[in-house]
Amino acid sequence: MIGARLAALLAMAAVAGACTGPAPAATHRAAPRPPAAASPSPAPGAEGCGDPTRSLRPDGPLPAPGAMPAGSVAREIQDRRQLVAGVTGDRLLFGALDPLTNHLQGFEVDLLREVARAIFGEDDRGGPDRHLVLRVVTEAEAALLLRRGDLDVVAHQLAITCAARERVDFSTEYFHAVQRVLVARTSPATGISDLRGKHVCAAAGSDALAVVAAAPSRPIPVAAPDWNECLVRFQQGVADAISGDDVTLLGFTEQDPYARIVGEKLADEPYGLAVAPGHPDLVRFLDAVLEGMRADGRWTALYERWLGRFGPAPPPPPAEYRD
Amino acid sequence: MYAVSPASPSLIIRAELFTSLRPGAGIRLVRDRASTTPGRLRLLSVSVAAGAGLLWLAGSSVMLGEAGALEGIGRGTVPAIVLTQQVHAALAAADRSAANAFLSGGVAIVEPRTEYEIDIETATRDLEQAAEQNRAGPEASAQLQAIGALLARYTGLVEQARANNRQGFPIGVAYLRDASSLMHRPGDGILARLDAVGALNERDLARERAGLTVALAGAAAFGAVAAAVVGMLVHAQVFVSRRFNRQLNDGLLAATAATVLAAAWMGGQVAHTALAARGAEQAYARVHDLWRARSLANDADGNVSLSLAAPGAGDEFDRAFTAETDELGRLLGELGAARSLAAYRAFLDAGADVRAAVAGGNQAGAVTVALGTGPGQLAVVFGELDEALGDAIAAAQDEFSGAVDAADSPLGLDAGLPCLAAAVALLTLWGVRPRIAEYRA
Numbered sequence: 001m002i003g004a005r006l007a008a009l010l011a012m013a014a015v016a017g018a019c020t021g022p023a024p025a026a027t028h029r030a031a032p033r034p035p036a037a038a039s040p041s042p043a044p045g046a047e048g049c050g051d052p053t054r055s056l057r058p059d060g061p062l063p064a065p066g067a068m069p070a071g072s073v074a075r076e077i078q079d080r081r082q083l084v085a086g087v088t089g090d091r092l093l094f095g096a097l098d099p100l101t102n103h104l105q106g107f108e109v110d111l112l113r114e115v116a117r118a119i120f121g122e123d124d125r126g127g128p129d130r131h132l133v134l135r136v137v138t139e140a141e142a143a144l145l146l147r148r149g150d151l152d153v154v155a156h157q158l159a160i161t162c163a164a165r166e167r168v169d170f171s172t173e174y175f176h177a178v179q180r181v182l183v184a185r186t187s188p189a190t191g192i193s194d195l196r197g198k199h200v201c202a203a204a205g206s207d208a209l210a211v212v213a214a215a216p217s218r219p220i221p222v223a224a225p226d227w228n229e230c231l232v233r234f235q236q237g238v239a240d241a242i243s244g245d246d247v248t249l250l251g252f253t254e255q256d257p258y259a260r261i262v263g264e265k266l267a268d269e270p271y272g273l274a275v276a277p278g279h280p281d282l283v284r285f286l287d288a289v290l291e292g293m294r295a296d297g298r299w300t301a302l303y304e305r306w307l308g309r310f311g312p313a314p315p316p317p318p319a320e321y322r323d
Numbered sequence: 324m325y326a327v328s329p330a331s332p333s334l335i336i337r338a339e340l341f342t343s344l345r346p347g348a349g350i351r352l353v354r355d356r357a358s359t360t361p362g363r364l365r366l367l368s369v370s371v372a373a374g375a376g377l378l379w380l381a382g383s384s385v386m387l388g389e390a391g392a393l394e395g396i397g398r399g400t401v402p403a404i405v406l407t408q409q410v411h412a413a414l415a416a417a418d419r420s421a422a423n424a425f426l427s428g429g430v431a432i433v434e435p436r437t438e439y440e441i442d443i444e445t446a447t448r449d450l451e452q453a454a455e456q457n458r459a460g461p462e463a464s465a466q467l468q469a470i471g472a473l474l475a476r477y478t479g480l481v482e483q484a485r486a487n488n489r490q491g492f493p494i495g496v497a498y499l500r501d502a503s504s505l506m507h508r509p510g511d512g513i514l515a516r517l518d519a520v521g522a523l524n525e526r527d528l529a530r531e532r533a534g535l536t537v538a539l540a541g542a543a544a545f546g547a548v549a550a551a552v553v554g555m556l557v558h559a560q561v562f563v564s565r566r567f568n569r570q571l572n573d574g575l576l577a578a579t580a581a582t583v584l585a586a587a588w589m590g591g592q593v594a595h596t597a598l599a600a601r602g603a604e605q606a607y608a609r610v611h612d613l614w615r616a617r618s619l620a621n622d623a624d625g626n627v628s629l630s631l632a633a634p635g636a637g638d639e640f641d642r643a644f645t646a647e648t649d650e651l652g653r654l655l656g657e658l659g660a661a662r663s664l665a666a667y668r669a670f671l672d673a674g675a676d677v678r679a680a681v682a683g684g685n686q687a688g689a690v691t692v693a694l695g696t697g698p699g700q701l702a703v704v705f706g707e708l709d710e711a712l713g714d715a716i717a718a719a720q721d722e723f724s725g726a727v728d729a730a731d732s733p734l735g736l737d738a739g740l741p742c743l744a745a746a747v748a749l750l751t752l753w754g755v756r757p758r759i760a761e762y763r764a
Binding site: 084088089090091092096097098099100101102103104132133134135136137138140141226228229231232235251252254255256 | 426489496500633635636637682684
């Protein structure tokens with residue numbers, strides 16, 4: 001009884017903590033509310049939020065491009081003729097700057113193009129991304145920029161977790177990544193269990209770093225300022241291995257043929273499109289776009305375009321809804 | 324002069340001095356001699372001659388001290404400091420062109436790559452020169468060696484960045500950032516170590532400045548000797564005119580004038596050197612600030628390229644750009660360098676254009692503005708700023724060299740002083756000798 005009360009109290013404290021964060025305009029979550037009252041957003045909190053990948057069900061079929069329903073966020077985006085999206089700039093397969101053209105490219109960039117196409121229609125084929133403004137952001141600043149209204153949507157290899165849902169809302173899962181381990185081709189290691197006492201790199205502040213630190217084989221976690229810095233350290237021999245999302249690691253094997261990915265998954269990393277909290281209509285719209293992509297094969301085409309060389313496309317991650 | 328004739332009076336004094344074996348005999352002899360008129364006159368002329376010798380000694384030591392200190396400052400320490408700043412700017416320029424070459428994809432634009440190679444060559448050559456000419460001791464020598472080793476690592480990282488970038492690998496950016504961090508990070512970065520060498524040279528400069536001050540203060544000792552000589556000459560003049568009821572003694576008068584002239588000349592020379600040294604000091608400060616401005620301009624431009632090449636790095640490079648341009652603007656304002664300031668404002672505008680393009684999601688457009696060679700584009704206005712600063716540096720450097728040369732000039736006193744000192748002694752002798760001769764007649 002006392003334990004349950006304590007847990008509820010802790011959960012409230014966690015919500016209060018999230019709401020007094022650095023975001024200057026936390027408009028839609030200004031007041032701390034007990035988890036039970038947090039609606040339509042799911043109950044966030046340290047105690048867990050059930051299955052965090054459950055998103056909001058699309059209400060009806062996708063509106064025709066250029067005809068977003070009045071009063072919706074999508075309509076606002078359509079009216080200003082600009083979808084402003086945040087992406088990574090340094091992940092080879094998902095969102096990276098092509099040094100030859102200085103254009104961003106990758107799975108997530110193409111995914112955002114589909115969103116832009118759903119809002120503005122095909123007429124933006126005239127010029128590349130005429131209505132899609134891509135801004136490279138760090139994971140740390142993504143939530144802040146969303147809440148400030150500087151970004152409409154973020155596709156940034158963001159895993160949908162209960163902790164992340166305290167800051168932003170998510171679409172359904174658009175890609176299912178898993179945390180694995182990358183070692184040198186010459187290494188006999190077959191998984192993290194063989195990396196006792198070895199230096200295993202992950203980006204500072206990432207969930208992957210915590211997973212490495214908690215591994216029973218007691219590897220030495222090495223925190224790098226970003227993921228690419230992990231590959232630099234790996235190539236310089238400072239780190240023996242890297243542990244992170246398999247798509248990031250696949251990008252690394254593309255850049256370094258002496259690296260290979262080993263072992264079973266250490267954690268699930270379900271990626272979702274992030275939007276500012278308090279815009280359920282935008283979440284439902286994005287889910288409708290994703291639903292369409294799953295159904296008509298565009299998702300599979302995207303997978304094949306960016307990841308096809310590593311194996312056949314799996315079925316798209318199923319949509320999970322909470323209402 | 325002693326061997327003129329056997330009857331020479333000084334020879335007699337000498338003979339008497341050498342034949343007196345009793346202690347204290349010499350002093351008594353001098354006193355006895357001084358009590359007689361010719362003896363007094365002889366003693367006075369010998370004293371004046373000795374004073375003239377001292378005058379020459381004191382003046383020469385002042386001039387030697389000045390020359391030594393100015394040589395150290397003008398051709399040793401200051402050039403050494405400026406050389407470290409030159410290396411600093413060349414390395415900052417190398418880091419800038421490495422980022423630019425990276426941003427250009429290493430394909431489209433060949434120029435930044437060539438620029439990088441030239442910058443690295445310049446920096447390496449200047450660095451070797453700095454190591455050869457190092458005067459700041461073993462600590463500076465160790466730092467310069469460490470810089471050489473780090474520079475090899477730096478170029479290795481840049482090459483790795485380039486090789487990865489050419490294959491379209493984002494990890495190239497990570498290598499480039501590591502290289503730039505190795506160059507710029509505070510404490511043990513290459514530029515920080517270079518600044519430490521500069522600081523060691525600054526310490527030597529402070530010592531040489533003190534040396535110059537001491538040398539200039541030595542002019543006071545010269546003045547005291549000159550005053551004493553004038554005193555003796557006036558005393559002799561008074562003595563002669565009273566004893567012989569004559570008009571002013573021409574020889575003594577001329578000797579007095581020569582002494583006063585020597586003192587005035589010396590005073591003028593010291594004042595001239597002090598003034599020119601102050602001018603050199605100001606010119607040096609200007610050279611120093613301008614080189615720093617040039618490094619800052621390179622850093623700021625490099626950070627624009629790094630910010631574009633590594634968009635995922637957050638606002639790290641944008642903040643560095645703002646800090647560097649703020650400092651640059653302050654420096655240029657203090658320096659009152661009009662042309663550089665105008666170029667600086669154009670540079671800021673172009674930087675804002677780049678950022679506006681990035682904010683609008685137009686990465687390719689931002690790169691075009693950053694590397695483009697059209698009017699008002701960043702690479703062009705940076706070139707103008709760098710050129711304006713280069714010209715200002717050359718002018719200030721000329722000003723400095725000119726001021727040091729001017730300060731180092733003895734104004735003819737090096738030849739004039741021995742002549743004047745000899746003249747004082749000879750004119751005194753010439754004036755007094757006929758009076759002594761009257762006693763022998």
